[in-house]
Amino acid sequence: MFTEHTTETAPAESRAAMERTAAAFGKTPDAVARLAESPELLNGFLELSASFERTTLEPVAREVxxxxxAARNDCHICVTMHTGKLRKLGADSTLIAALREQRELTDERLEAIRQFTLEVLRTSGAVEDAELKDFLAAGYTKRNALEVVMGIGTYTMSTLANRLTRAA
Known part of the structure; x- marks a missing residue:
């Protein structure tokens, strides 16, 4: 139902983002080609994603x-893309498998951010003080807690849009 746009068929406001993404990846990813239907969504996601990359969270923690x-929202394209990103970051296969299968992580610090992310989702942000203290005790900061919220918002938008457009 959604068109897999090219730079010729996409709305004009999506074209620059498509060109930048194609330059970075060597091609236009299917998700970008479909999200191009809405320049606001495509550009907004790419800007938020770039901002999330600049947060103080370590790269592997961001990917967690x-x-x-991605796994919770059953976004196969996101799981695949971010599995690749984790591999480029040097993450081991047991970490990647656990994340893909929504299982506990053996690395305590990464498990803390995984649990905190799940708690923010479960409580719609109304995380109890005890859970926030556990997150902080794992070496994260209050700033990191807000950065997790940013990541949740950014990638919830992406995963839902990818599922809606049937991006593969």
Whole structure:
């Protein structure tokens, strides 16, 4: 139902983002081609994603947040793309498998961010003080807690849009 746009068929406001993404990936990913239907969504997601990449969370911790959302929302393209990103970051296969299968992580610090992400989702942000203290005790900061919320918002938007458009 949704068109897999090219830079020629996409709305004009989506074309620059499509070109930048194609330059970065060597091609236009299917998700970007479909999200291009809405320049606001495509550009908004790409801007938020870039902002999330600049947060103070370590790269693997950011990917844990993304994979929690991707696996929870059953976004196969997101799980695949972020599995690749984790591999590029040097994450081991047991970590990747656990995230894909929504299982506990053996790394205590990464498990803390996984649990915190799930708690933010479960409580719609109304995380109890005890859970926030556990997150902080794992070496994260209050700033990191808000950055997790940013990641949840960014990748919830992406995963839902990818599922809606049937991006593969």
């Amino acid at each position: 947040v993304v994979m929690v959302i």
